[in-house]
Amino acid sequence: MKVALFSLVLLCLAGMLHAEVLSQSDENSLTENGQGLGRRYAESTIASDMSKIMDSMVQKNFVNFLLNQREKKSMSNVTPEEDPEARLYNNLLKKLTLCIRSKGQIHAKYKERGTVLAEDQIVQMSKQLETFKSNLEEFASKHKQEIRKSSQFRVQFQEMCATIGVDPLASGKGFWSEMLGVGDFYYELGVQIIEVCLALKHRNGGLITLDELHHRVLKGRGKFAQDVSQDDLVRAIKKLKVMGNGFGMIPVGGSYLVQSVPAELNMDHTVVLQLAEKKGYVSVSEIRESLKWERERACHVLDHLLKEGLAWLDSQASGEPQYWLPALFSELTSRDVTPEEANQITP
Template structure:
């Protein structure tokens, strides 16, 4: 029994050494690939996503630090830092309209407007990666799945699962009523009212008492009429406190 145990341990150790060697080889090849395609990685969002996925397979995060081989060679650390600053500027500039919630699509459009036509292209995947870095810093940012897209939360409001479900319910029309919630979610009236009152208190919803039938609770982040006015990078910076 003892000898078989040693044999099994030796085999496991050998396999581990082989895997480690393969991993080192893959990492070396990845570094060579990154060096060769540096410009494509920096300029092409789709190429950048593929490269990030390749890195993830071996546990390498080019964004983990602002220094080191990956960030110095590719400049991706600076890219996502600058993108994070721009995201904050846009969210602050629009906060008085949407209460701190914005769709990923709207954020993407506003960021592209602020960058200008000669700037490095940015994808929605880039935005999500930058927001996750902001979230890790404790800045109040969060990502809320809504239907087939995301809402970006830029204020430190406490939103639980009830709030998220109501946001998802309001996705198609941009508003929701107590009756909508009761019919769709099978909730009691008080539960629905508590969620809506919280959204009002946090500035994430607007109350329309003139609506036909019953009060409508509008979610400004979910309808685009408010965003007909273009926000430039300068206007965004002027909105900063």
């Protein structure tokens, strides 16, 4: 072993010498001016290189030592007496395993600690929630009337609930509806929406703009009822969807068309309705121009709208027939239901 060590040292020295020669040759290639600097640099690099080599040597030594120890250990199993180096090595090994084991234990302890902390946090949170709830209840009971009347509040309330994944309208029971009557409010609104839609169904074929619906619901509720925003209507209508596909909303130019008949409307129909929204009517060539459809597709959609009673045909228009949607006919919105019409609704 000692022989091996010696040879290693020798080898290393040889390497060092070789390196020196190399750096010197480098130095020689430098210019006259940079010579002093070059030498100083060379010296320092040699020093660092030497230390590097020494390090690697030590490492190699250690590896060799370990390898030898293992050989010896396998031999020493036969012989009872122990080499002091082997003992040292074994001790080291033991310490290492101990260290690794304790690391695992520490990890487990951390975990334990973590759960305890989490529990603490949950307890804290529920405490906070408790106080929040009681404060909210207090606030709610104090300002009940204002809250009930403010449509702004309802919008924000709904948004808040949406972000935490709660649907306050899912049930009539529960804290919110009992405290604030939010649930009841929407149920009531839902009934009023149905009333308005049914009353105007014969006129518009079951399509109504959200604006008109809003206007009529407000009128029906009277002056002293809570204010109702269009957002409230949209939410109430979404609730009505639970009762089947009778009620739906078609987005049209930033607002909605509310559909109260179970007509099957696909994307094509919706797009055509959107196109008709501005003027209240569409024609085949208009559809072809703005949507780049073939004549057949346009005709098909318009025929469907006629068939569902959503559109009326005007064949006296100049040029080509126009398809009018009473739901979008603006003069309609300002008119009330006449007694004759009312008679038709209730046979």
